[in-house]
Amino acid sequence: MAPDERAARDGSPRLLREINDRAAIEAMLRRGALTRAELEAAIGLSKPATVALLARLEKAGMVRRGELRGGNRGPAAQMWSVNGALAHVAGVSLTPDDVDIVIADITGEIRVEQRSALPSGNDAPQVFIDAMARAAERVDLRPEQLAKIVIGSPGAVNPATGHLGFAPHLPGWEGFDLPGRLRAELGADVIVDNDVNLVALVEMTTGRxxxxxxxxxxxxxxxxxxxxxxxxxxxxxxxxxxxxxxxxxxxxxxxxxxxxxxxxxxxxxxxxxxxxxxxxxxxxxxxxxxxxxxxxxxxxxxxxxxxxxxxxxxxxxxxxxxxxxxxxxxxxxxxxxxxxxxxxxxxxxxxxxxxxxxxxxxxxxAQCTELAVRAGALQVALGLARERVFGLPATAVGIRSGSENQQEEAR
Missing domain, CATH: 3.30.420.40 (ATPase, nucleotide binding domain)
Structure with missing residues (x-):
């Protein structure tokens, strides 16, 4: 008996549709734009079921039609891809000297790369906030429109207080709830994590x-x-x-x-x-x-x-x-x-x-070195945004949204 027939008999066609939809989104995020036939093969559905799935996702704004791909035989095939405009995220590498920002859409396509100098002293957080605003403006966004902002920084944020510790080389960043202030100023969900932890995440996914x-x-x-x-x-x-x-x-x-x-x-x-x-x-x-x-x-x-x-x-x-x-x-x-x-x-x-x-x-x-902190921050931001938008399990290991992480670890 086919899976959709079993689900219908069990009274759970909606659950099966959700599972198939997530599988299709995941396949397109992993492999890029696909034809209907390629998607059908990737997730194991019949042609009618895949056609219905694409129509459903297109109506919901989750996927969009792309270019036609010509072949040796028959008509050109329609390409389908995840709608990158559904959400944007930022990954940030923060050092004592500068801030390196990357903004990507939810497919992982990089839209902006920006590096700015950071002063030392009490005005450093405000300079960072201004740099984030400029980076977002370059893709016609405001910081509050970013689904996630993940920052890799030297030192470590105490989950109970939000204070950055072990970072005397970052004057101006200590003594207050750092994620809380940045969330309030930027209007977005901000996570601050240790820079080396983020490099470890990249090493786990693409490195040794x-x-x-x-x-x-x-x-x-x-x-x-x-x-x-x-x-x-x-x-x-x-x-x-x-x-x-x-x-x-x-x-x-x-x-x-x-x-x-x-x-x-x-x-x-x-x-x-x-x-x-x-x-x-x-x-x-x-x-x-x-x-x-x-x-x-x-x-x-x-x-x-x-x-x-x-x-x-x-x-x-x-x-x-x-x-x-x-x-x-x-x-x-x-x-x-x-x-x-x-x-x-x-x-x-x-x-x-x-x-x-x-x-x-x-x-x-290690294998991952160049821009690894920024790459790790972006990886976490994408995983959490995809979890929220598509219901996909976040691939970032041990990291949830900033507010959830702080509340849970403070218990």
Whole structure:
């Protein structure tokens, strides 16, 4: 018996139509514009049922007709696609220096990309709000017309208070309910999430962690971060601070002394641009920043290898505690230092890590690097908007709308 016949007998044709409609929308979101025959094959319906489905979705404004596709035989086929104008979302990467905004329609088609400088100080949030308004205006929208705005930021938002913590390098953004203020000012649903968490989401969907259930992502830049994923769900902690290893105090196990307190220093300080440069200079390498030092060291012979080994000791010392507790499948390294060091640096970190802890966890460079924070923010925004508009399950792991997330986690 066919599914529609069973549903009719069970008195649930409406439920079956909703299921088929969602399957059709999902197929078009995943594959782009489709002909009726392609959609029929993708969701397994008969020709009459698919024709009726498309007519129903077109009448509801969910899909629209596109161009005709010519073939070798027979008449040209009508193309169908999801109506992108149903909703628009914004994904944002916020750093101490600038704000990088992307606006896309609900199909994921990018409509606007805009990067603006951000001042430090108390007027930074208002400058951000003005930048969002300008970006929305470029597609004839107001900020309140955006279905979701997701912001990736250093630090972490406490779900109970909305306060941004662990982010002293973002002056002007602390001490108040950050998502609440932005929602009030922009008139839209705003979510602020940790930037490294968003990179981990991208890594799970398009990077090296696609088939991995438990992993740790280490952000190696002038600003250290970590994301923890357990059973493919981001672990955030009660205050949102899970993974804030920047603040861990660890001994400096580098072989050469650079004047750091050998008994304990903040890990983020040990892996800062300044500290890495000092370590490089101690090894006879003259460079301008941490990433340049790592890049130069790869071709600098013995001195370069000894510097990279010292740097790997610092990284591994910070990662060891996380690995020994979680025993993840893999540790992924990302951001500027990881890009510059590539697999050789990852191998050195792995070798040093295995001297410190029992788990023989592999260490690899992450795959997603360029614009990964913004991409993660957009991914979350699209997933939540599609959940609201189409009833599709949000693909963003462990993230709901800002108000729901805050209320639930504060309980």
């Amino acid at each position: 962690a696609r088939q991995v259930r438990d992993f740790v992502l280490i952000w190696l830049s002038d600003g250290l971060g970590c994301a923890v994923v357990i059973d493919r769900v981001l672990h955030r902690g009660v205050t949102g601070g899970a993974g804030e290893i920047d603040w861990m105090h660890v001994p400096d196990r580098a072989r050469l002394d650079t004047g750091v307190d050998r008994t304990g220093a903040r890990l983020g300080s040990l892996l800062s641009d300044r500290s890495i440069n000092e370590l490089a200079h101690a090894h006879g390498l003259k460079t301008r920043n941490g990433a340049a030092a790592v890049q130069a060291a790869r071709t600098a012979g013995t001195a370069g290898q000894e510097f990279l080994a010292d740097l790997a000791r610092r990284i591994a010392t910070g990662v060891a505690g996380v690995v020994s507790v979680l025993d993840p499948e893999v540790v992924l390294l990302t951001a500027e230092l990881a890009q510059a060091g590539g697999q050789p640096l990852a191998d050195l970190v792995a070798a040093e890590l295995h001297r410190l802890v029992v788990p023989r966890t592999p260490v690899e460079p």
